[in-house]
Structure formats: C-alpha cells, structure tokens
Amino acid sequence: MSAGDDGGDEDRVRQFTEFRKRMNERILAEPNQVVRRFFALDTQTYQPGALDLKTKELLGLVASLVLRCDDCISYHVAQCQDAGVNRDEMFEAFSVGLVVGGSIVIPHLRRAVDFLDQLEAGAARSPRAHDHA
Amino acid sequence: MSAGDDGGDEDRVRQFTEFRKRMNERILAEPNQVVRRFFALDTQTYQPGALDLKTKELLGLVASLVLRCDDCISYHVAQCQDAGVNRDEMFEAFSVGLVVGGSIVIPHLRRAVDFLDQLEAGAARSPRAHDHA
C-alpha cells in the first residue's frame, strides 16, 4: 500500500524507473529462455501494426487498471503520454477501467492520477528508458 | 465451460442476445436505484468523447479478455465489429489481452474467435439489440 508515501514524490518516477531497469537487466541475464522470450514478446506486443501505438498503449493501460497492478499502470500512463495521449483521453481510458473493474479500482486510480501529475510536472526534465510493463 | 457446445452454434449468438435482453429488462424493472444507475453509467461509458467509439469498444474488449468473462468478451466483439473494427485489428487487441493476461486467457480467446466467426458468417442477417456488457 503506497497511499501514504506522498512525501518525496519528486523521486518516485525516477526510483520506479531505476528499479525496473536494474531488475529487468538482472532477469534477462538469467539463462531461462522462456522468460527472455516472454519479455521480447511483451515488447513486440505494443509495436504499431493494424492498430497504432497510441491505441495499443491505451489497451495496455486499461488492462493494467482492471487487473489492478500499480507498476503496470504507471508504466502505461508514461507510455501513453509519450504516444501523445492527452489528459482528457487518459481520463476516458480511466473511466472505462473504473466502470469495468469497479470501485476496487479507485485506490489504483488515485495513484495513477498522482503519477500522471508528477509526469506532467517533470515532463521537460526526465528522459526515460522504456522496458517491460 | 462451453468448450464442447459447438453443436447448434448458429443459434448461440441469438440465444445469447435474447437471454441478455430479457434479464436486463427484468433487472431494470427492480426498484433498486444503484443497480439502475450503474447500468445507465455503463452505457454512458462507451459514448464517443475524447476517444472515439471504436477505441472505447476495443478498451472494453481487452478489459473483458484479461478479466476472462466470456459474455463480456462476446458483447464487445460484437460491438467492435459494429464500430468498424476489422479482423486484423481485432486480433491485435486479442494479442494485447493474451500477453497481459497470460495463457489462462487462451480458452476465452478460442471462444472469442468462435463467436467472431459466427458473427461474420451471419453478418448480413441479424440486427442486434445492444445493451449492457
């Protein structure tokens, strides 16, 4: 539960990215081919194809919302923003996730909006490395 | 588990629609305002706004896939088709649901494709009534 860790939030986006990057590298260094192929497939999933990048990232965002995974939600919020999703579109995606997934989604929505606010506040500053989920 | 009920499939789309319609009417006739408002809100959720109808139905489809609800998947497959989603786009949405949700989604994917095939086979024939999920 991260509801209370709203102190020192300026670092939250950076810490989140660094931990993800470090652990992804560690996992991909393991000699397990299934895990590595899964990570490669995960990256391939969001490549533009019949659907464009923006639509696919929105799909990833709503899937993450209804499955209630904070890290996945944060990741796709950032990816959506990079793909040009504006705030109104983001909230419409949130609304679909909220109605399909129910009030149990609300705490994750609060953290998603908090993360989005931080991204928007720091948008000019932080180039991001993008990896899995 | 409906894996085996592939006999008499020509009726499955119709039966599914009729049961949904009959029970929705029954539920909305009850004097429970929260339930009725939820149904109204569910309808409002997919109205075009910042995102267009097609994108919103795709969001509903992927949310239903990862939450693994056959009825919801069938409903949104039909809605997506009505909104102009073609087969390649549908499969890209399926691929996002499959990778996010994992192999546990596969049985639902099989039934989704079976339902899509039936919709395409009967596309010229069956006007549908569209209601909740």
Next chain:
Amino acid sequence: MSAGDDGGDEDRVRQFTEFRKRMNERILAEPNQVVRRFFALDTQTYQPGALDLKTKELLGLVASLVLRCDDCISYHVAQCQDAGVNRDEMFEAFSVGLVVGGSIVIPHLRRAVDFLDQLEAGAARSPRAHDHA
C-alpha cells in the same frame, strides 16, 4: 457460458444441486485430510456467531459476486433465501457486489437473478440439501 441455456430451466436448480451433492460425496470419500478439513471449515464458517446466519450468508453472496463464480453465487442466493433474506435485501447485496466488482459482474448478476426467479417460482416444491459453496 450459460447465457443461452434458458430452455429447460425448471430442471436447472435440481441438476445443480444433484451434481454438487454427488461430487461433494465423491471428494469427501478421498483420503486427503486437507481437502476434507477445508470442507468442514467451509461449513463452520457460516454458522451463526457474533454475526447472525443471514448476515454471514449475505457476506458469502457478495464475496462470490465480486469473485464471479456462478455456482457459488447460486448457492449463496439459495442460502440467503432460506435465511430469510427478501428480494429487496438481495438486490441491495447485488448492488454492493456490482459497484465494488464493476460491469464485469453484470453477466453473473443476470444469471443470479434468473436463478433467484426460479427459486421463487419453485419455492413451495423443492427441499434442498445444503453443502459446500
């Protein structure tokens, strides 16, 4: 997906009860003590204590709704009815499950209401054996 099997519904309550009874007996005949103890604990859970029977069955119903298990929902709808829960109270419990669990609950709600209707129609006729979930 049972959305379409609304023909021959008069038998559905009976078949459901018979299959459950037969398989419970078969499972409890196995020499697996953990499974048997779990079934005993499941029965004990709904005994009246600090909370009365009616409240506990309502708790079981809403838990089953948000976890979206049709058999468990049917079972607790029947148990609630036996415990004196009236139709308005049942729908208020449904409304909590619907709002917490979201629109993904709707197909299960339709089948729950269908099952409740059948129970009310046949209320004077069918003594039930009550076992696990």
Next chain:
Amino acid sequence: MSAGDDGGDEDRVRQFTEFRKRMNERILAEPNQVVRRFFALDTQTYQPGALDLKTKELLGLVASLVLRCDDCISYHVAQCQDAGVNRDEMFEAFSVGLVVGGSIVIPHLRRAVDFLDQLEAGAARSPRAHDHA
C-alpha cells in the same frame, strides 16, 4: 508491499486519509462525468436501505478482502468501526473473507488487523473524513 513499514505507524492512518482526500478532490475536479458519477454512485451504495449501514459496510469489507485491496480493506474497517461493528464481528467477517478467498488473503488480513489495532489505539483522537473506497 507494506509488510515492513511498521515503523512510524502512528502516522499511517492519517497519511492514508490525507492522500485519499487530496486525490479524490483532484479526480472529482476533472471534467469527466463518468468518473464523477461513479464516485457518487459509490457513495450512494452504502446508504442504509433494505439493509442497514452496518451490514452494508461489512459487505464492502468482505468484498475488499477477497479482492485483496489493502486501501479498500482499511477504508471499510474504519467505516465498520464507525458503524458499530465490534472486534468479534469484525473477525467473523475476516473469517468469511479468509475462507472464501484462501490463504492468499492472509497478508492482507495481517495488515487489516494492524490497521484495526491502530484505529482502536487512536479512537478517541482522530475525527476522519470519509470518502470513496
């Protein structure tokens, strides 16, 4: 995972409430009608009606337990306490959530009991603002 953050717990209830309040205000200030209506509906859901407030909050608590959302559990534990649910009744509700949801609920139960202990310890001191989930 908050298993370890048991230092400085006296502030946890307060931080939790403040973050929730701040983000709810931020979310409701957005021009997204579906999200705002959902929040209004969530509030309406727990109003006394055919079932009393205490029963409805217990339903919300058990739904939150089996869906394993720490914030939702904390919220409903606090609401239940305000509605007059005593410790024995709370544990009976916990027991239903535990048996229906399984051992995967145990870590959430530990945090629920920790939160309840803190509420009881600080009961005379902290008036709370109550909002969504």
Next chain:
Amino acid sequence: MSAGDDGGDEDRVRQFTEFRKRMNERILAEPNQVVRRFFALDTQTYQPGALDLKTKELLGLVASLVLRCDDCISYHVAQCQDAGVNRDEMFEAFSVGLVVGGSIVIPHLRRAVDFLDQLEAGAARSPRAHDHA
C-alpha cells in the same frame, strides 16, 4: 456454469479436445505473429528442463486451479495423468490450490474431479492430441 451437464459425459472429454484442436488451428492460421509466438512459448514452457515434466504439469494445474479456469484445469489434469501423476498426488495438488485459492475454488474442484473420473474410466480408449492450455 456446467455443474448440471453431467448427462452424456462420456462425450465431454472428446468434445473438449475437438473444440480446442479446431480453434487452436484456426487461431494459428491467423497472420498475427504475437499470438502465434505466445502459443509456441506456451508449449515450450512445459518442456522438461531443470524441473521435470511431471512437476511442471503440476505447477500448471495448480496455477489453473487458483485462477479458476475449467478448461485449463481439465487440460492440465489430463497432462498430469499422462506424465504419471497418480490420484493421491493429484489430490495433494488440488489441496494446495484449494487452500491458496479458497472455497471459491470448490466448484472448479468438483468439475476437475469429475473430469479426472472420466479420464480414468476411459483411459484405455482415447489417444489425445495435446495442445495449448
């Protein structure tokens, strides 16, 4: 809900296998590389490696139980039997799934035992084609 379809069960294993085979072929014929790679990866996952086939199929079975997917459970029950898992071992795996996943697993356990009984009854007769989940 298939609780009641215990008539004509002798065909259930066959119908289940045929529908799965037919739809898998249909899905793999689609020009969607992510979906096809996922299916290939799913097959690779259960190849013997550091863990033997029997252990991996048991892992797949318990994962399917706690996620409550009847088709996946049936598939892994059959695969476990082929890999030499005996009835007592199968029930110990069931017991882990039941305790971790809770009473909400019970209806799926009933169908799993029913499926296992049918497999054992027809063991000498039916060669199976094995595919995904």
Next chain:
Amino acid sequence: MSAGDDGGDEDRVRQFTEFRKRMNERILAEPNQVVRRFFALDTQTYQPGALDLKTKELLGLVASLVLRCDDCISYHVAQCQDAGVNRDEMFEAFSVGLVVGGSIVIPHLRRAVDFLDQLEAGAARSPRAHDHA
C-alpha cells in the same frame, strides 16, 4: 507499490519476517476458531505426503505468482530455497507463473528476483521463523 524501496534492502527480509511473525501471533490470539483452524490447515497443506516438500513449495510459489501477492511470493521463495530448490529450478517455476499469468506478473517477478538475491546474499546469516504465507 514497492518498486522504489531498493534503499536499505538489507533490512527488508528481516522486517518482512518480523511483521509477519508479530501479526500472526496477534491473529492467533483472537478467539476466532475459523481463522485459527485456517492457519493450522495452511501449515498442514505443505507437509510432505504423496508429493514431497520441494514440489509442494513450488506449487505454493507458482500459485502466489499468478495471484500476484508479493508477500506470499517472498514467503514461498524463502521456503523453496530452504527445501533445496536451486536458482535454475526457481526460474523455471517463475517461467510457468509468468506464461500462465501474463505480463501483469512481471512487476512481481522483479520483486521476487530481488528478494531471492537478498536471500542468497544473506543465506549464511539469517535463521528464519516460518509461518503462514
């Protein structure tokens, strides 16, 4: 969300164990027989029987992964290590959980690997008390 709390990790294993131990004692001191029996049953579930300890702990680990509970995953990673599961076997179990559960499992996999690394780093130092989930 603990993605960012990678500072001071040397204490994380200890804090996790202490909080679990303290709260388990508190819960078992309550006069609720269902809860206490559930905890006893949870312990009994992993005793060696038809399946050996190592297999049963691997089953608990994969069940925890696909249900995405960080505390349960950490607990079973530690138990698996105690039961003699080596790193390659652990990653094969992870791969089953990842493929069955999908990319939504990835953030939990990152934390599982981080926890495993800490366990291996401190293996010679810390005797553990083992309790529920």
